[in-house]
Amino acid sequence: MKLAIASGKGGTGKTLVATNLFYALQQLNYQVVLVDCDAEAPNDMVFFKGEKIKYFYVHQEIPVINEKKCKFCSKCHEYCNYNAIFILPDLKVIKVIEDLCHGCGACDVACDFNAISTKPVPIGSITKYAIENNTFIIEASMNTGVFSPVPIINAAIKEAKNEKIVILDSPPGTSCPFINTVAEADFVVLVTEPTPFGLSDLKQSIDTLKIIDKPYGVVINRSGIGDTEIYNYLKQENIKLLLEIPFDKMIAFYYSNGELISQLEYQWADKFVSMFNFIIDQYGNSNN
Amino acid sequence: MEIAIISGKGGTGKSSISAAFATLSEKVVLADCDVDATNLYILFNPDVEGEEIYIGSQKAVIDYSKCINCGLCIEYCKFDAIYYSDQKINISSIHCDGCKLCSRICPNKAITMIDNDKSRMYYGSFRNGKMVYGKLAPGEENSGKLVNIVRDKAKKLAKENNINTIIIDGPPGIGCPVISTITGVDYVIIVTEPTLSGLKDLQRTLELTTKFNLNTVVIINKFDLNIKITEKIENFCEKLDIKIIGKLAFDPQVVAAMINCKSIIEWQPASDLSSQIKHIYNNLIYGQ
Numbered sequence: 001m002k003l004a005i006a007s008g009k010g011g012t013g014k015t016l017v018a019t020n021l022f023y024a025l026q027q028l029n030y031q032v033v034l035v036d037c038d039a040e041a042p043n044d045m046v047f048f049k050g051e052k053i054k055y056f057y058v059h060q061e062i063p064v065i066n067e068k069k070c071k072f073c074s075k076c077h078e079y080c081n082y083n084a085i086f087i088l089p090d091l092k093v094i095k096v097i098e099d100l101c102h103g104c105g106a107c108d109v110a111c112d113f114n115a116i117s118t119k120p121v122p123i124g125s126i127t128k129y130a131i132e133n134n135t136f137i138i139e140a141s142m143n144t145g146v147f148s149p150v151p152i153i154n155a156a157i158k159e160a161k162n163e164k165i166v167i168l169d170s171p172p173g174t175s176c177p178f179i180n181t182v183a184e185a186d187f188v189v190l191v192t193e194p195t196p197f198g199l200s201d202l203k204q205s206i207d208t209l210k211i212i213d214k215p216y217g218v219v220i221n222r223s224g225i226g227d228t229e230i231y232n233y234l235k236q237e238n239i240k241l242l243l244e245i246p247f248d249k250m251i252a253f254y255y256s257n258g259e260l261i262s263q264l265e266y267q268w269a270d271k272f273v274s275m276f277n278f279i280i281d282q283y284g285n286s287n288n
Numbered sequence: 289m290e291i292a293i294i295s296g297k298g299g300t301g302k303s304s305i306s307a308a309f310a311t312l313s314e315k316v317v318l319a320d321c322d323v324d325a326t327n328l329y330i331l332f333n334p335d336v337e338g339e340e341i342y343i344g345s346q347k348a349v350i351d352y353s354k355c356i357n358c359g360l361c362i363e364y365c366k367f368d369a370i371y372y373s374d375q376k377i378n379i380s381s382i383h384c385d386g387c388k389l390c391s392r393i394c395p396n397k398a399i400t401m402i403d404n405d406k407s408r409m410y411y412g413s414f415r416n417g418k419m420v421y422g423k424l425a426p427g428e429e430n431s432g433k434l435v436n437i438v439r440d441k442a443k444k445l446a447k448e449n450n451i452n453t454i455i456i457d458g459p460p461g462i463g464c465p466v467i468s469t470i471t472g473v474d475y476v477i478i479v480t481e482p483t484l485s486g487l488k489d490l491q492r493t494l495e496l497t498t499k500f501n502l503n504t505v506v507i508i509n510k511f512d513l514n515i516k517i518t519e520k521i522e523n524f525c526e527k528l529d530i531k532i533i534g535k536l537a538f539d540p541q542v543v544a545a546m547i548n549c550k551s552i553i554e555w556q557p558a559s560d561l562s563s564q565i566k567h568i569y570n571n572l573i574y575g576q
Contacts (some may be wrong), residue, residue, distance in 0.1 A: 008325045010298010010460040015485065040461035041296045041492065043485035061366075081346070081388045104387030105366050144496045147464045148429075172298045172460055173324035179427040183382050196546055197303065197327045204325065208426035212382065225543045249513070256483035256514040 001284055003276075004185035006170035006178060008201030013191045013221035013245065014038075016255055018169035019047040020262040021276060024269040025165065026135045027262075033163040035156050037181045038171045039124060039140035039149035046258040050129030050137060058155045059120035060103040063096050069115035070094055079110035099147060124152035126159055136163075150180050157184050174201075174208045182209065187283045188216040189242060189275075194226035199233060206239070215283050219275075222247035243275045290443075290473040291572065292321075294458035294466060296489030300481045301509040303327050304542050306457035307551035308565045313573075315417040315451045319442035321435045321469045322459040323407075323422035331549050332414040340409045340441075342422065344431045345386040346401040348379050354398035361390035361399060382427065404428055409437050411445065418445040432468030435459075439468070453573065462496045470497065475572060476504045477533070482517035490521065494530065504530060507568065511535040534568040536561060 005018040015038075022034040022044075036044040063076075063085075072089040084100035085107060087093065098121065108116045124142040131137055140156035142149040149171065160166045168185055171177040182188050188209055192202040202218065209216050217240040220230060224247040234241050245251065254261055262269035293306045307328060310318040320328040348369075355377055362370045362377065369383035370390060379390075379399075391399040406425030411418065420442045422434045442454050458469040470476050476497050480490040490506070497504040506525055511518045518535065525532050537560070545555030553562050 009327075010325070012299060040463050041298075041485075041489045043297075043488060046484045046488060079389070079392065081386060102385055102387060103366060104385060104389055105364070106387055106389040106392065109364065109389060109393060142463065144462055144492065145467070145499055149461075149463060174426050175324050175424055176427070176429050177463075179382050195543055196330050196549070200327060200330055201325045204426065211426055225540060227547045252513055256481075256486075256517055258484040 001164070001187070001280060002166045002168060002185045003279065004168040004170050004182045004188045005191060006182055006188055006205065007172060007191045008174050008205040009192065009198055010172040012193050012198060013219070014172070015043050015169055016221065016245070017189060017191050017219055018167055019044055020260050020268060021272045022135070022167050023260050024262045024272040025276060026131065026133050027269060028273065029133055030165055031163065032135050032165040032167065033160045034137045034167045034169065035160050036137065036139045036169050037153045037156060037177075038169055039142040039152045039156070039177070040171065042139050042141050044137055044169055045129065045139055047260055048129070048131050048137060050131040052127060053130045054128035056126055057122040058124045058126060058152045060101070060123050060151060061105070061118040062098050062101050062103065062121045063107050063116050064119050065094055065096060066115045066117070067094065069113050071113050073112070075110045075112065076107035076116060079106040081106065102147070124149065126152070126156050128159065149177050153177060153180055157181070174204050179208065179212065182214055183212060185214065187279050188214050189219055190216055191219045191221055192230065193222045194220055194228070194230045196229070198226070199230045202230070203233070217242040217279070219243045219245065221245045242278065243271060289452060289475070289573070290454045290456060291475045291477060292456040292458050292470045292473040293477045293479060294469060294493065295460060295479045296462055296493035297481070297486050298460035300479045300486060301542070302479050303457055304546065304552065305477075305479055305507065305509070305565070306455055307331050308553045308562070309455050309569050311416050311551040311553045312566055312569050313416065313453055315449070317417055317442045317446045317451050317454045318414070318419045319438050319454060319456045320419070320421035321438050321456050321465070323424045323434045323438065323465065324459055326421045326423050328457055329410075329419070329421050331546065331551065332419060333549065334412040334414040334419040336410050336412040338411055340437070341405050342407040342409055342434050342437060343403045343405050344407055344424070344433055345404050345429045346388065347381050347384050347386055347404060348388070348390050348399050349402055350377060350379060351398045351400065352376065354396050356396050356398070358395060361394055364389050364393050407434060409434065409441060411441055417451055418449060420445065432464040435465045435468035462492050466496070467500070470500065470502055474503065476502045478504060478506050479509050480506060480521060481510050482508060482514040482521060484517065487517060487521055487524065491524070494528065505533045506530055507533060508535045510538040512537045533571065534564060536564060
């Protein structure tokens with residue numbers, strides 16, 4: 001079972017839900033792995049202590065042009081769909097703009113003179129931590145100034161591919177990084193808050209999940225602030241409300257200190273486990 | 289003057305602060321560059337005066353009447369987007385990066401590229417001036433290109449209407465759309481919150497703004513949520529010689545304002561929070 005925890009709007013409580021669910025399942029001796037896919041701002045490890053057991057870089061292949069072999073024919077420039085090759089044939093100038101390169105390899109295929117080779121450039125890293133009870137956290141982290149976190153996210157998810165229960169803490173938004181994460185999940189938990197911004201972003205996330213045909217349910221965080229529009233919407237659309245977490249300064253305070261409510265107040269561990277059991281019951285594809 | 293408001297972590301209060309700033313000046317251009325989860329139009333309900341189609345990327349599509357099942361495209365695709373199933377070649381639109389290489393190498397010209405044309409840029413008038421915002425279609429590339437288009441339009445509108453100040457509400461994270469949001473602005477304001485996650489993301493965001501050599505200042509929002517971590521943030525910024533231009537207390541009225549489609553300045557102009565924001569803004573714009 002792969003469960004993605006996601007939200008359109010940032011800061012609604014994805015990490016709160018992902019880390020507490022992970023903790024609650026871990027305490028019941030479930031073999032669970034948490035993958036922090038928010039490679040631009042990975043924070044899951046703020047809440048846990050663990051031993052670093054694996055670390056590797058994720059690379060992208062960037063072309064290197066051998067100017068001695070290059071005939072300045074411009075074919076690689078034409079093949080590049082990202083405008084990453086700059087060429088002035090008359091002046092015999094050719095340059096790879098590395099920031100624009102997506103590593104597709106088209107320029108290499110284009111070149112008839114064997115003038116293009118590639119070099120690996122690190123764009124981020126994957127760290128695997130051993131946490132209590134034989135459970136793990138895999139963290140994707142993107143280097144600053146890198147174009148897209150997607151290859152790093154994919155590498156992190158791949159690292160957990162043989163595990164039975166996987167929680168994917170998704171990046172915010174509804175574009176590529178989000179889609180790449182939720183595409184790998186069996187079920188998506190959308191975390192939102194009962195405000196106009198929260199509702200608008202929730203609708204956008206749901207539109208996206210409908211396109212790729214993923215089952216989902218909603219967690220409302222900070223219930224009590226804001227208004228009731230979101231409840232009307234869920235009712236109207238017949239969307240399952242999985243859990244409500246009230247707005248509570250203590251919960252916010254625990255979170256700010258990197259503490260888990262499931263650890264401090266046992267009823268919360270129960271609530272997260274019940275939510276998990278409900279999802280397994282309804283959507284589970286294995287005997288977990 | 290262009291002021292970009294960003295934050296590594298989502299949900300720290302970027303949009304609420306942008307909205308407050310936008311309603312403090314007589315005339316302003318407001319650019320919502322959080323194209324992945326655009327929200328400010330909900331508050332300001334602008335009269336849309338125009339829209340432009342944004343084509344961010346392309347997707348590969350197979351014409352099965354031409355496909356001879358040779359599998360060459362699978363070999364060439366660096367994004368693992370092409371696979372064999374049900375005795376035919378399939379292209380996953382989620383994973384396709386739009387590089388066009390498959391289309392170029394297909395021996396039977398069975399693959400064509402189609403434009404992703406669902407994303408839009410809108411512009412118009414709102415009660416404090418002009419507004420521009422982008423809406424990225426679900427699942428599209430989280431591209432900084434749409435951000436650039438929004439910013440270019442904002443600059444144009446500022447010039448045409450003789451407006452001096454452009455307020456830019458940025459996306460979360462540290463990736464491509466954030467880089468596009470902050471490149472070349474006069475001020476970057478990082479809105480952070482006193483949580484360990486917030487501090488960690490602030491560090492990463494500062495790495496980015498330092499790399500781009502930008503004039504960066506910090507606002508600690510909801511600073512009273514955890515005084516100890518607020519102090520940590522203050523010490524951290526002092527060491528790096530980064531100025532903290534304001535500390536704002538948690539105030540549930542910010543959400544109440546949002547529900548009533550108003551900024552906090554419009555909702556409670558005389559409150560402590562509003563006068564504090566006014567003070568910050570005046571310092572920034574008029575330098576005291």
